[in-house]
Amino acid sequence: MSDIAGATRALRAERVSLAFGALQVLFGVDVEFPPGRITGLIGPNGAGKSSLFNCLTGLYRPQTGKITFGGARLDGLPPAARAGHGLARSFQHVALCSEMTVAENVMFGLTRHGKAGWASAFLPLPAGARERADARARAIAALELLAIAALADKRVGELPPGPLRLVELARAIVGEPRVLLLDEPAAGLNSLETRDLLAALRRIARPELVMVVVEHDMDLIMQLCDSIYVLNFGKVIALGTPDEIRRDPEVARVYLGADDA
Amino acid sequence: MLSLLWSGVVTGCLYALGALGLVLIFKSSKVVNFSHGSLAGVSAFIVYASSSSLPGLPWAACVALALLAAVAIATLTYVVIAPVVFESDLTATVATLGVSLVLQGVVLIVFGSDIVSLELPLPRWSMTVAGLRVSAYDLAVLGATAAAIALLFLVIERTRLGIAFRAVSASPFAARVCGLSIRSVHLFSWILAALLGVLAALLIVPTTFLSPTTVASFMLQAFAAAVLGGFESLPGAAVGGIVVGILVNLFTFYVSPEFTNSFLLVLILTALGLFPGGILSRRGGSRV
Amino acid sequence: MSELALSKGGSAPVAATEPVARAPIGAWGDIACVAVLATLPFVLGGFWTYSIGVALANAVGVLSVSVLVRFGGEVSIGHNFFMAAGAYAVAILEKRWGIPFYLSMFVAPAAGLLLGLAFAYPSRSLSGIYLAVATMALGLAVPEILLQWSSVTGGFEGLYVTGHLTTVVSKDLQHYYVALLILVAVVYALKRLRHSRQGLALLTARSHPRAAEAFGVTVSWARLSVMGISASLAGLSGGTLAFVSSTVSPNSFSFSSAIFLLVGSVASFYALSLPAAVLGAAVITLLPQYFATAGEWVPIFYGAALLLVILCGNAGTSALRRAAAWLGVRHV
Ligand SMILES: Nc1ncnc2c1ncn2[C@@H]1O[C@H](COP(=O)(O)OP(=O)(O)O)[C@@H](O)[C@H]1O
Numbered sequence: 001m002s003d004i005a006g007a008t009r010a011l012r013a014e015r016v017s018l019a020f021g022a023l024q025v026l027f028g029v030d031v032e033f034p035p036g037r038i039t040g041l042i043g044p045n046g047a048g049k050s051s052l053f054n055c056l057t058g059l060y061r062p063q064t065g066k067i068t069f070g071g072a073r074l075d076g077l078p079p080a081a082r083a084g085h086g087l088a089r090s091f092q093h094v095a096l097c098s099e100m101t102v103a104e105n106v107m108f109g110l111t112r113h114g115k116a117g118w119a120s121a122f123l124p125l126p127a128g129a130r131e132r133a134d135a136r137a138r139a140i141a142a143l144e145l146l147a148i149a150a151l152a153d154k155r156v157g158e159l160p161p162g163p164l165r166l167v168e169l170a171r172a173i174v175g176e177p178r179v180l181l182l183d184e185p186a187a188g189l190n191s192l193e194t195r196d197l198l199a200a201l202r203r204i205a206r207p208e209l210v211m212v213v214v215e216h217d218m219d220l221i222m223q224l225c226d227s228i229y230v231l232n233f234g235k236v237i238a239l240g241t242p243d244e245i246r247r248d249p250e251v252a253r254v255y256l257g258a259d260d261a
Numbered sequence: 262m263l264s265l266l267w268s269g270v271v272t273g274c275l276y277a278l279g280a281l282g283l284v285l286i287f288k289s290s291k292v293v294n295f296s297h298g299s300l301a302g303v304s305a306f307i308v309y310a311s312s313s314s315l316p317g318l319p320w321a322a323c324v325a326l327a328l329l330a331a332v333a334i335a336t337l338t339y340v341v342i343a344p345v346v347f348e349s350d351l352t353a354t355v356a357t358l359g360v361s362l363v364l365q366g367v368v369l370i371v372f373g374s375d376i377v378s379l380e381l382p383l384p385r386w387s388m389t390v391a392g393l394r395v396s397a398y399d400l401a402v403l404g405a406t407a408a409a410i411a412l413l414f415l416v417i418e419r420t421r422l423g424i425a426f427r428a429v430s431a432s433p434f435a436a437r438v439c440g441l442s443i444r445s446v447h448l449f450s451w452i453l454a455a456l457l458g459v460l461a462a463l464l465i466v467p468t469t470f471l472s473p474t475t476v477a478s479f480m481l482q483a484f485a486a487a488v489l490g491g492f493e494s495l496p497g498a499a500v501g502g503i504v505v506g507i508l509v510n511l512f513t514f515y516v517s518p519e520f521t522n523s524f525l526l527v528l529i530l531t532a533l534g535l536f537p538g539g540i541l542s543r544r545g546g547s548r549v
Numbered sequence: 550m551s552e553l554a555l556s557k558g559g560s561a562p563v564a565a566t567e568p569v570a571r572a573p574i575g576a577w578g579d580i581a582c583v584a585v586l587a588t589l590p591f592v593l594g595g596f597w598t599y600s601i602g603v604a605l606a607n608a609v610g611v612l613s614v615s616v617l618v619r620f621g622g623e624v625s626i627g628h629n630f631f632m633a634a635g636a637y638a639v640a641i642l643e644k645r646w647g648i649p650f651y652l653s654m655f656v657a658p659a660a661g662l663l664l665g666l667a668f669a670y671p672s673r674s675l676s677g678i679y680l681a682v683a684t685m686a687l688g689l690a691v692p693e694i695l696l697q698w699s700s701v702t703g704g705f706e707g708l709y710v711t712g713h714l715t716t717v718v719s720k721d722l723q724h725y726y727v728a729l730l731i732l733v734a735v736v737y738a739l740k741r742l743r744h745s746r747q748g749l750a751l752l753t754a755r756s757h758p759r760a761a762e763a764f765g766v767t768v769s770w771a772r773l774s775v776m777g778i779s780a781s782l783a784g785l786s787g788g789t790l791a792f793v794s795s796t797v798s799p800n801s802f803s804f805s806s807a808i809f810l811l812v813g814s815v816a817s818f819y820a821l822s823l824p825a826a827v828l829g830a831a832v833i834t835l836l837p838q839y840f841a842t843a844g845e846w847v848p849i850f851y852g853a854a855l856l857l858v859i860l861c862g863n864a865g866t867s868a869l870r871r872a873a874a875w876l877g878v879r880h881v
């Protein structure tokens with residue numbers, strides 16, 4: 001499925017099982033997300049897609065299983081340390097700070113690259129000013145890539161949900177991550193915005209970037225992805241190219257039947 | 262030493278009653294109720310006022326009056342903060358401080374800042390068991406606490422509201438399942454907590470005296486007990502109360518009676534550091 | 550909205566640098582407030598200069614509580630502890646070693662910082678309610694420590710702070726303007742914090758802790774940082790108070806004073822601006838003087854004010870929300 005070099009830079013989950021009390025959410029899930037490709041992750045509501053993302057980024061602790069990125073073990077690391085490995089994500093339920101502006105929320109995505117200390121947080125020191133201007137420039141660039149730079153200085157609290165998804169996306173990409181996990185980036189977007197999103201995601205894709213997209217919009221997934229995992233009730237039930245997935249009778253029955261897409 | 266432990270257990274029971282109320286309220290409505298002690302203080306003053314100004318009134322009637330007043334005040338408190346209960350734990354918690362200030366002010370204006378004494382109608386009886394002096398007061402405290410806790414668990418286990426309470430404290434959406442509104446479950450816990458608070462106040466006042474701040478100043482012990490128990494566990498609060506009672510007693514005797522609050526501060530910080538989930542959960546956890 | 554999102558070709562001009570003067574009203578409000586405060590001593594008499602000077606020192610304390618709420622989403626009813634630490638640091642440094650205020654004013658926040666970090670450390674990864682409960686113990690422990698440790702603190706009487714910075718200006722005016730200067734510096738530093746990398750990280754950690762974690766900011770770092778900032782401001786406030794009032798005593802740092810600090814913070818709507826902080830401090834410093842003959846009404850007044858602000862604030866926002874929903878703002 002991927003060449004040797006690619007395989008070593010891949011994000012892998014092996015036999016990951018997750019339960020909340022009596023509720024088993026993931027049953028020994030095996031996935032491999034190679035770099036340079038866009039992988040889709042689909043499945044009906046409650047299939048465990050977001051939970052899998054949470055396991056990958058460390059917000060949930062799976063009971064069993066192994067998570068590796070480029071050969072390095074990630075399981076056992078707290079979420080913040082995984083961010084240090086280059087993992088970035090967007091959230092299904094928009095998790096932006098509503099009293100900050102759009103640009104500030106995106107600048108937050110650069111926080112782990114920041115070097116300026118506490119002194120420049122309170123005092124007008126040149127190092128802090130330079131870092132801040134640089135962060136703002138990068139944030140604006142990320143917003144431009146998603147064609148929402150005009151919103152940069154609007155407060156997040158006063159924006160409708162559509163653009164907020166794109167702000168989430170901008171925050172995730174601004175730090176030039178090595179892994180990009182997107183949880184329903186097109187939810188709440190109209191068809192024109194979705195088309196723009198598709199173009200933007202293609203522009204974001206790079207040979208060394210692992211990119212995984214959870215989405216309910218089948219058109220977007222089929223056009224965007226190189227390969228697709230299908231999750232149902234916490235188990236991987238199919239893996240293939242968009243065409244293979246489209247023709248898979250099991251997927252059609254389970255997924256399309258359950259979620260009249 | 263033995264008598265220190267014994268009196269620690271006795272006062273610990275009272276802290277446990279206070280802590281149970283705090284935990285009841287927190288479990289159902291996620292509010293840290295800083296007005297708990299002030300409410301209990303008001304009720305103690307009502308017993309004092311009614312028994313001293315109406316000498317013919319039997320003591321039980323005075324207590325009934327105070328319990329009624331406590332239910333009324335608890336209901337009123339909840340109604341006042343109801344609009345912000347779902348806002349954030351912070352807003353509602355600050356609002357309870359406002360209620361507490363108002364209650365303290367009312368006591369100050371109505372009863373003045375004089376110190377009065379309020380006794381329980383108990384016989385001056387005591388006996389010595391294995392070198393331990395056990396007084397009627399001690400037995401009354403233990404008996405009342407045991408009865409209150411038994412009654413509390415009966416109410417929570419057996420009544421419809423009690424079952425709804427358990428469901429709500431597990432998940433706020435669950436109340437609908439029982440066909441009861443979340444509000445009534447909240448109110449249920451606030452009223453239960455107030456009743457426990459009045460009981461604790463009446464039992465604790467004879468050991469000191471009654472002033473507008475006496476009862477509220479025992480709140481810290483109740484809070485420490487709740488933290489020790491993990492703030493989410495009723496058995497934890499009960500055990501925490503007794504542990505706090507014993508530790509404070511030992512500290513007062515062996516180290517210093519003047520630094521009780523500082524000791525409680527250190528105790529709370531230590532407990533948070535060592536048993537973040539409460540003393541009971543930690544023990545259960547290590548057994549597995 | 551959608552036409553904005555689609556205007557890719559004619560990419561809207563966006564300033565590469567931040568429009569820092571985005572809140573000109575706020576900035577002008579601050580400047581006007583400074584101007585008014587700077588002229589007050591010449592308009593009002595000596596008594597008012599003293600009282601308002603105390604209020605300015607308390608305003609820093611109000612800001613210390615507001616910072617905790619705004620950046621940490623936490624409340625404290627124990628900030629009298631850190632204020633007392635700062636105040637007694639100033640007084641003891643002067644009494645024992647003759648260290649003047651222009652040096653000890655840096656020790657006061659440092660003392661607050663250290664104590665704040667030590668205090669917040671055990672609950673750094675627990676829910677905020679534990680911190681609130683622990684601050685109650687903190688607030689109640691202050692009087693007994695100050696009273697019992699009298700060899701250092703001077704017990705019930707407290708200590709005198711005689712220091713003044715220069716003999717050129719009258720002592721009262723020195724007190725007033727030093728307090729004003731410190732308050733302005735604090736407001737300025739907090740405005741910078743709001744826009745700094747650390748400030749953005751703290752705000753995100755408060756509103757969406759999981760998002761913050763996913764981007765490399767640990768919640769425990771955020772909680773320790775906020776408490777450190779808040780406690781050092783409280784320490785500075787206490788130190789300034791000692792300087793302004795020329796004395797420190799347990800009475801000024803009772804448990805109620807911590808609750809009043811929170812009342813002041815709520816009354817200023819937790820705002821981190823100069824006028825708001827001065828307003829909050831005025832409520833808790835100047836109003837009790839009006840009630841001087843009817844002290845028992847003070848708790849009721851403050852309690853009612855607290856409830857009023859919270860409930861009206863809530864009714865206000867929910868009314869706005871309802872109006873917005875009614876106007877269909879959500880469905881744009
Ligand atoms: N924190 C949690 N606590 C309890 N149950 C959870 C939690 N997170 C997810 N679940 C449960 O896990 C299942 C999968 O949820 P999720 O991963 O969000 O699915 P998806 O993203 O595929 O729609 C659901 O049944 C959900 O209720």
Ligand SMILES: [Mg+2]
Nearest residue numbers: 049050051092
């Ligand atoms: Mg999901």
